[in-house]
Amino acid sequence: xxxxxxxxAPPALWTIxxxxxxxxxxxxxxxxxGAWWAKxxxxxxxxxxxLISLYYFFVRQDAHMILHTGQEYLSFIAxxxxxYVVSGGIHINVRGEATPLANTIFLFVGALLAxxxxxxxxxxxxxxxWLRSNKYRVTAHHVVFFIFIVSNVGGCLTPMGDxxxxxxxxxxxxxxxxxxxxxxxxxxxxxxxxxxxxxxxTINFRRAPAPVQREHTRKGDWFQFDGGANVFLLxxxxxxxxxxxxxxxxxxxxxxxxxxxxxxxxxxRIHEANAFNWHPVTEVAIxxxxxxxxxMPALQMLAARAGxxxxxxxxxxxxxxxxxxxxxDNAPTYLCFLQAxxxxxxxxxxxxxxxxxxxxxxxxxxxxxHGPNAQGIRETFAALQRFHPEQLAAxxxxxxxxxxxxxIGNAQFSHFITAISTGAVFFGANTYIGNGPNFMVKSMAxxxxxxxxxxxxxxxxFSFPFMLPTLVVVWFCFFR
Numbered sequence: 001x002x003x004x005x006x007x008x009a010p011p012a013l014w015t016i017x018x019x020x021x022x023x024x025x026x027x028x029x030x031x032x033x034g035a036w037w038a039k040x041x042x043x044x045x046x047x048x049x050x051l052i053s054l055y056y057f058f059v060r061q062d063a064h065m066i067l068h069t070g071q072e073y074l075s076f077i078a079x080x081x082x083x084y085v086v087s088g089g090i091h092i093n094v095r096g097e098a099t100p101l102a103n104t105i106f107l108f109v110g111a112l113l114a115x116x117x118x119x120x121x122x123x124x125x126x127x128x129x130w131l132r133s134n135k136y137r138v139t140a141h142h143v144v145f146f147i148f149i150v151s152n153v154g155g156c157l158t159p160m161g162d163x164x165x166x167x168x169x170x171x172x173x174x175x176x177x178x179x180x181x182x183x184x185x186x187x188x189x190x191x192x193x194x195x196x197x198x199x200x201x202t203i204n205f206r207r208a209p210a211p212v213q214r215e216h217t218r219k220g221d222w223f224q225f226d227g228g229a230n231v232f233l234l235x236x237x238x239x240x241x242x243x244x245x246x247x248x249x250x251x252x253x254x255x256x257x258x259x260x261x262x263x264x265x266x267x268x269r270i271h272e273a274n275a276f277n278w279h280p281v282t283e284v285a286i287x288x289x290x291x292x293x294x295x296m297p298a299l300q301m302l303a304a305r306a307g308x309x310x311x312x313x314x315x316x317x318x319x320x321x322x323x324x325x326x327x328x329d330n331a332p333t334y335l336c337f338l339q340a341x342x343x344x345x346x347x348x349x350x351x352x353x354x355x356x357x358x359x360x361x362x363x364x365x366x367x368x369x370h371g372p373n374a375q376g377i378r379e380t381f382a383a384l385q386r387f388h389p390e391q392l393a394a395x396x397x398x399x400x401x402x403x404x405x406x407x408i409g410n411a412q413f414s415h416f417i418t419a420i421s422t423g424a425v426f427f428g429a430n431t432y433i434g435n436g437p438n439f440m441v442k443s444m445a446x447x448x449x450x451x452x453x454x455x456x457x458x459x460x461x462f463s464f465p466f467m468l469p470t471l472v473v474v475w476f477c478f479f480r
């Protein structure tokens with residue numbers, strides 16, 4: 001997935017077929033032949049991934065691409081899996097008031113936690129106390145707005161929050177850059193959804209029989225927390241992501257070590273109370289092996305043919321990445337559009353000049369830079385000095401990171417990254433298949449006897465009247 005790979009001839013057209021088929025199966029197989037998929041998805045994902053890996057090794061003779069992709073996969077799954085394990089060692093019990101206002105505050109706190117635990121970790125941690133606290137009047141809107149806010153929109157402030165943002169971080173998008181540029185969209189979307197939920201939940205509360213209303217307004221212990229040691233381990237994971245990214249596998253070692261400590265030190269009663277099991281994270285790990293491997297040719301083709309897009313504005317990137325994220329997994333969708341931006345706006349000569357500046361430590365900045373992108377290259381070098389000072393000093397910056405620095409160093413291009421970041425995260429809430437936690441939350445609600453809408457009922461009854469207006473407002477305010 002390096003920019004340098006675009007110098008080669010693009011892969012054969014047929015090689016994108018496994019990627020398309022795999023994403024289609026992930027989206028539709030659980031709905032139409034779930035039993036077969038549950039049994040055979042490892043064979044499908046690993047089979048397609050192996051086919052493309054063999055093609056790269058023997059036909060394209062590009063082992064470097066395979067190794068680079070493998071390293072990105074290990075970094076990705078280490079964070080996702082470790083957050084799942086550590087959050088599974090924290091048990092929250094909610095009692096007492098579950099009024100509309102208390103519920104709204106709960107969802108807001110869940111949105112904040114999603115940026116630390118990830119949308120998957122926060123969803124798995126909070127869905128049980130959420131359902132328990134509303135058990136006397138729980139209905140479909142409680143489950144759906146939880147998915148909207150905690151499982152998706154809430155996690156837009158940090159790379160820890162949602163898988164597409166973490167993949168962007170691995171590509172070179174600075175950790176705090178996301179919060180700095182996405183918080184206005186996050187605040188608008190979250191504020192609208194919380195207001196909508198408060199109105200809907202108030203109507204639901206007032207329709208409830210008087211005994212139910214009294215039960216929901218009784219005083220008592222509202223919050224109980226168990227598993228405090230795992231909060232420290234969450235801090236270890238966050239510190240590893242932030243500060244240990246210069247040493248080979250040190251970051252992943254610290255992250256996995258924190259998860260192992262969490263699993264073995266957490267009392268059995270907490271895991272039992274959370275119904276902790278390995279199935280969700282195992283499924284994600286297997287499926288993403290296939291996704292990472294099969295998307296290699298798709299990303300290289302996008303880079304090679306990005307010029308055919310012309311010069312689209314941020315609206316195209318927002319709606320394009322968003323619409324695809326509604327029906328496909330939002331992580332590979334984000335990567336595809338990021339690669340399209342890199343391929344459209346980064347020219348080989350620009351990368352060469354940036355590489356020269358890195359190798360010379362910027363000594364030729366005043367005299368070497370020339371051409372129409374001169375100002376952009378100067379801004380890029382300033383971004384490298386700000387966000388990658390250690391790598392710049394060590395001259396270990398990859399071509400891909402140079403490309404990302406060029407984008408974030410220019411206000412126009414950085415807005416494109418903001419567009420695909422918010423598009424991929426927000427639109428993932430539109431369907432059950434837009435983001436991994438969505439179906440997990442639905443499954444857990446179904447197990448507890450909560451009525452949840454069907455696939456199309458979810459879209460028609462909730463996404464269209466609630467999510468779509470929110471997405472339009474975000475577009476109107478920031479990307480039109």
